[in-house]
Amino acid sequence: MEMIGHGGKPLVEQVITDKDEARKMIKDLKTMPVSRQMATEAIGIAYGFFSPIEGFMKKADVEATCKKMELADGTVWSIPIVYDISDQEIADYKIQQGDKVLLTYDGNPLAIFDIEEIYTYDKESIAQDVYGTKEDKHPGVKRTYAYKDKFLGGKITLVNEPKIREPYTSYFLTPRQHRELFGKKGWQRIVAHQTRNVPHSGHEWLMKHAYIAAHGDLPVEQQETLEGRAISGVLVNCIVGEKRTGDYIDEAIVLCQDELRKSGYFRNDIHMVTMTFWDMRYAGPREAVHHAIIRTNLGLTHHMFGRDHAGVGTYYHSYQAHHLLMSIPKEKLNITPIYVLEWAYCPHCGEVTCVGLCGHHKELQKFSGTKIRSIIMDEVKPTRLIFRPEVFDVVMECSKKYGYGSPFVTTQYLEQAKPAFSIEPL
Template sequence: MSDLPQPHGGVLKDLIARDLPRHAELLAESETLPALILTERQLCDLELILSGGFSPLEGFMNEKDYNGVVGNLRLVDGTLFSMPITLDVSKAQIEELGVEVGARITLRDFRDDRHLAIITVDDVYKPDKQKEAKEVLGSDEEHPAIRYLFNTAREYYVGGKIEAINRLNHYDYVGLRYTPAELRLHFEKLGWSKIVAFQTRNPMHRAHRELTVRAARARQANVLIHPVVGLTKPGDIDHFTRVRVYQALLPRYPNGMAVLGLLPLAMRMGGPREAIWHAIIRKNHGATHFIVGRDHAGPGSNSKGVEFYGPYDAQHAVARYKSELGIEVVPFQMMTYLPDTDEYAPTLNISGTELRRRLRTGTPIPEWFSYPEVVRVLRESHPPRHKQGFTVFLTGYTNSGKDAVARALQVTLNQQGGRSSTLLVGETVRSELSAELGFSREDRHKNIQRIAFVAAELTRAGAAVIAAPIAPFEDSRVQAKQTIEQFGSAYLIHVATPLAYCEKTDKRGVYARARSGEIKGFTGVDDPYEDPIKPDLVVDASKQTVRNIVHQIVLLLESEGLLDNI
């Protein structure tokens, strides 16, 4: 009999192993059923339901389980569970797919159209999202999971048990992607009976190695480095870079002490609730101990600099349910470097935010903080500032001068060299990328998000992108900037040339046509323009030359370290 802890709820719900004999039958049935195409977050959740990582769950939560978890961290049978695992759908999807009690729906992977599972619908319900946000995540509207809940998640939830058809396909680090059953078997082969699990969504450095080694030695245990490689916080270092870091760090552990396994989790950054959830997941994977860090799974601070959760709220939450969790909590100790003895003691530290700043700006990373092989991996994925991609996003009225500024800025950057540059001006984008869109608020929003997507991909590839749409609405501009900033710097330039000047100098006569009613939905005439609230730079072509405006933008880019010299 294994010495590893029992899964949460007593039985590992490995749905893939259970349904293997029925695979051909289920696969054939799935071809005859309506199919729901899952989002990336839904795929992460499904993968851990199928593998037993979310045991005792056997599907997406029905309304009773959902209400119990939101209200008092309990499934309807009384089992502790801290995070709602839900399948969100729109009203249109419900009608199109015939989603109703008793219906069987195929769940399909959006990436390759493979059928992964069949859900038998228990119920379809409309959640109280205000209550879910408050009880599970807190009340701060800036919380990324609350934004997701209200802006991205659809309005209805579908509950029901799952029957597995296929495992999800992964093409990266396949040898490190253990299911709970596979990881438990691996531990048994190694003869391990005490395992300290370490949760991380960041690179690991010398202090992390030291605290995990100390935690293991104090408990005569081994270490499971179990990083999240699903969805994490926007702006986090990508998982490809992080896994290379963990692989580089592994030889620094004493022989045979540590093993690396990847967790395809979609984090909610839910602080205390998430810490309990993480403990359950690690218990299901066979861990006996779990390190809970300071501000564990917290999203950091809001725009006012206030942290969403207290620094030790997560540790207190897990300790409160210690007996039910059946996994020993190991408090995260801050490790301080002692230069006189060249060692670490629990008590100088660099935060994840500070590390990302140093990588972004090319600031040195001291040897006391990390190992050379780890820094080398990080630098490979984070080139010097003057080699990083960026986007300059100009917004303003038609004939405000933004297109002329955009073209002149591209010429200036091309003259400097060092990186490719791309120009996305309004008319070109409209004809090539958004030809089918009109000029309603919704269509204008779609157009700006398409520009943002292209700009983000080019920025990630190291290019300089200059976009110059009208972009009249603040929410569209804010969302676009957030999209781009996942991969590099984005600067919003308000070309605040007055409408009267734009109209007076209009040689093409488009304003006159709009005034006469020939053109409908024209910004500044019969459609509004919302001034940016927090632009990075405000310029005015009625008072400045194009050359002067371009120089101001160049100075802004230089001050950010993005240009060598011009």
């Protein structure tokens, strides 16, 4: 059955699953090794996470993305997906427009790259258009300035599927697999919670708020009443990718999010955790649009957007992402945004509450992810209203098991932790 993705176009799936066919296809192709960064994006393209794009972008798409937040064909698109290469590499690998090249990762075949275009593009222009700043303190801008001399554009076909390592194995689903699973569960309305964090109670309440908002207009008879009969759900889709020191380690993010369900803070039949490979660009509002596109491709119907979505520092206003999403015509984004205010602890109410509901404004104690990380770093167990004790235990376990003694990314973690996937010999 054809599946429809972002822009009302068929979901892209360019994956050769027959190994014999794959071996035939790559025979005699020249090879070019790729970084983890490029391998991740090639995998994302081939499985359709970035539908409708079928490959690394050509110049017309980059230009339209930067200037108009669209692909060249008018489909909404907010962040360039580009393959950068140095002049030296072009010479070393004898790359020419029209070539078909085998991309390799860790020495093994990964994907066929049909190089349709070799081009240049002004990096400062990308920075200003996508990130709204040219300051290299912004991590997305820094990444942009690190792009090499030229870009290659063209179609990607995965010839060797990634092997996902533990503890991620059961959390990685392709867009098709997401949709098939939703079908089995009978979920008709599914709201995305985008995360790169271990959840504190503020996050938990954002999810609950979004869940209720996503199906609040249904008659109660259609809302789930018995375990196992849910027709709507929350999908926590963790972003797994490039890390910065001080971030939570990815293992802790995925396992702690799942712990909320395992410990009963969400029912088994309404909550699910998966992951998407993506290097955060911290592009704030434009990244929010990109997240909406990815989750549309996963088959979700709703997407929750909170305060400072995908932002960094003070580059974007708290709710700038909401405003950009609101400016996009409904027919151009096939997912319904749910805009939520932040939740905070009110000592007067003695509970976590939405700042838009509570009248004790001066008493509210706001959650801050950084502050919670600080509490954990101080090795103090937070109160259960703020951070679930079962989640805290999982954070500490992950610290020992995966984080070299820290639940946060350290230099040692960056140097020694294994990537979430590997590419095996074909």
